[in-house]
Amino acid sequence: MASLQSFLAVKPAAGWAAPSRRARVAAFLAPPPPTTAAAVGAARRELSAASLAVVDGEARYLVGTYKRSRVVFEHGRGCKLYDTDGREYLDMAAGIAVTALGHADPDVCATIAEQAGKVVHVSNVFYTKPQVELAKRLVEVSFADRAFFASTGTEANEAAIKFSRKFQRAAHPESGDPPTEFLAFSSSFHGRTMGAVALTSKSQYREPFAPVMPGVTFVDYGDLEAAKKFVRSGRVAAVFVEPVQGEGGIHSATREFLQGLRDACDEAGALLVFDEVQCGFGRTGHLWAHEAYGVEPDIMTLAKPLANGIPIGVVLVKEKIAAAINYGDHGTTFGGGPLACQTAITVFDKITRPGFLAEVSRKGESFKQLLRAKLSGNPHVREVRGVGLLVGVELDVPAGPLVDACLDAGVVVLTAGKGNVVRLVPPLIVSEKELEHAADVIRDCLPALDVVAAA
Numbered sequence: 001m002a003s004l005q006s007f008l009a010v011k012p013a014a015g016w017a018a019p020s021r022r023a024r025v026a027a028f029l030a031p032p033p034p035t036t037a038a039a040v041g042a043a044r045r046e047l048s049a050a051s052l053a054v055v056d057g058e059a060r061y062l063v064g065t066y067k068r069s070r071v072v073f074e075h076g077r078g079c080k081l082y083d084t085d086g087r088e089y090l091d092m093a094a095g096i097a098v099t100a101l102g103h104a105d106p107d108v109c110a111t112i113a114e115q116a117g118k119v120v121h122v123s124n125v126f127y128t129k130p131q132v133e134l135a136k137r138l139v140e141v142s143f144a145d146r147a148f149f150a151s152t153g154t155e156a157n158e159a160a161i162k163f164s165r166k167f168q169r170a171a172h173p174e175s176g177d178p179p180t181e182f183l184a185f186s187s188s189f190h191g192r193t194m195g196a197v198a199l200t201s202k203s204q205y206r207e208p209f210a211p212v213m214p215g216v217t218f219v220d221y222g223d224l225e226a227a228k229k230f231v232r233s234g235r236v237a238a239v240f241v242e243p244v245q246g247e248g249g250i251h252s253a254t255r256e257f258l259q260g261l262r263d264a265c266d267e268a269g270a271l272l273v274f275d276e277v278q279c280g281f282g283r284t285g286h287l288w289a290h291e292a293y294g295v296e297p298d299i300m301t302l303a304k305p306l307a308n309g310i311p312i313g314v315v316l317v318k319e320k321i322a323a324a325i326n327y328g329d330h331g332t333t334f335g336g337g338p339l340a341c342q343t344a345i346t347v348f349d350k351i352t353r354p355g356f357l358a359e360v361s362r363k364g365e366s367f368k369q370l371l372r373a374k375l376s377g378n379p380h381v382r383e384v385r386g387v388g389l390l391v392g393v394e395l396d397v398p399a400g401p402l403v404d405a406c407l408d409a410g411v412v413v414l415t416a417g418k419g420n421v422v423r424l425v426p427p428l429i430v431s432e433k434e435l436e437h438a439a440d441v442i443r444d445c446l447p448a449l450d451v452v453a454a455a
């Protein structure tokens with residue numbers, strides 16, 4: 001139980017009546033007789049009145065789109081988060097693979113403060129230096145010739161959809177029926193707006209809002225023959241694929257699959273779009289996830305970690321695509337604003353420092369080994385997989401109770417896939433010691449899965 005020591009030792013905020021150390025261990029690691037989910041719920045930590053007021057306020061005033069975990073975070077430092085009751089957590093989620101440099105990174109803080117003191121927003125009616133400087137950096141280290149800035153991942157994909165169709169119109173000037181369809185894959189996630197959600201495989205994200213963008217065909221991730229067959233139909237404007245799927249359960253493509261898609265797109269004149277919103281910008285230990293495969297796209301979308309939590313989305317394109325886009329074809333009020341771009345420059349400069357990405361690779365490998373060593377033998381653990389610091393632990397049961405138990409034990413982790421994968425995407429600055437602590441806590445919390453399995 002050494003892994004719980006530091007969490008249990010945290011000094012609670014004034015006014016919060018902490019359950020005894022013994023009660024907390026008993027509640028989370030030796031749960032009461034495995035009866036129902038209610039037993040698990042009863043074991044959850046109590047919240048202070050101040051935290052409960054936030055939880056109640058959310059229920060009263062917010063649209064109920066999120067089933068949130070019962071913790072109210074107040075501030076963070078590095079890989080640690082602190083709740084309103086003074087408890088410390090190790091953050092292995094990074095705000096869903098966003099805060100690459102951790103919380104309150106001094107350079108990011110200084111950049112935000114400095115830029116906020118200069119100018120935050122002027123719109124894309126005017127030039128601003130940070131936008132051009134960031135585009136230059138991204139283009140110089142990628143396959144791309146030009147950048148378009150948005151504010152989120154879904155918006156970046158929405159722009160990539162429009163750019164693909166516009167490109168095909170320009171490429172088939174005589175045709176009244178240019179290719180307009182899209183190919184996407186099982187377990188894909190590309191966002192929640194009407195185009196991006198149409199490319200997202202989970203039907204429960206699409207069907208309540210039908211009709212979403214028509215003309216999307218899904219084939220199994222990795223099924224190159226099925227993909228080729230559809231691309232050869234000549235109806236495909238673009239193929240959207242994540243080199244490593246995050247939301248869908250931490251599945252990595254093979255080189256053969258991505259190269260096969262590249263070849264099929266080249267033969268048919270379709271565009272290849274890599275969605276690196278989650279897996280790109282250092283997460284896999286490469287600046288771009290696709291570098292590991294030696295296959296380049298025509299378009300790449302990015303978002304999450306770029307500005308360490310300040311909203312940003314990017315579409316990187318080859319010149320031939322940019323050439324098909326005219327003034328007024330697409331736009332956004334907020335995309336490419338000076339605050340987000342200047343912050344992204346700071347993040348870019350830090351993660352491209354010599355050795356930084358090699359460390360991400362090294363830590364990712366040793367973390368997977370550690371998890372395999374500590375979790376193997378538990379009958380619920382099927383596989384530990386992933387690339388760099390995008391790691392998944394697949395279980396034979398829903399991961400929710402384990403995720404909850406880890407939170408209660410002071411480690412923030414996420415689910416992915418069909419809900420049976422624990423997703424571990426810590427800030428890229430995470431230390432070996434923190435990774436070991438996370439692996440210990442996950443191991444110690446595995447009994448939470450027995451409660452549900454037996455229910």
Ligand SMILES: Cc1ncc(COP(=O)(O)O)c(C=O)c1O
Nearest residue numbers: 152153154189190191275277278
């Ligand atoms: C691969 C991928 N694409 C797109 C998105 C959508 O990004 P956003 O939530 O910023 O709209 C996500 C979000 O998880 C993602 O993982």
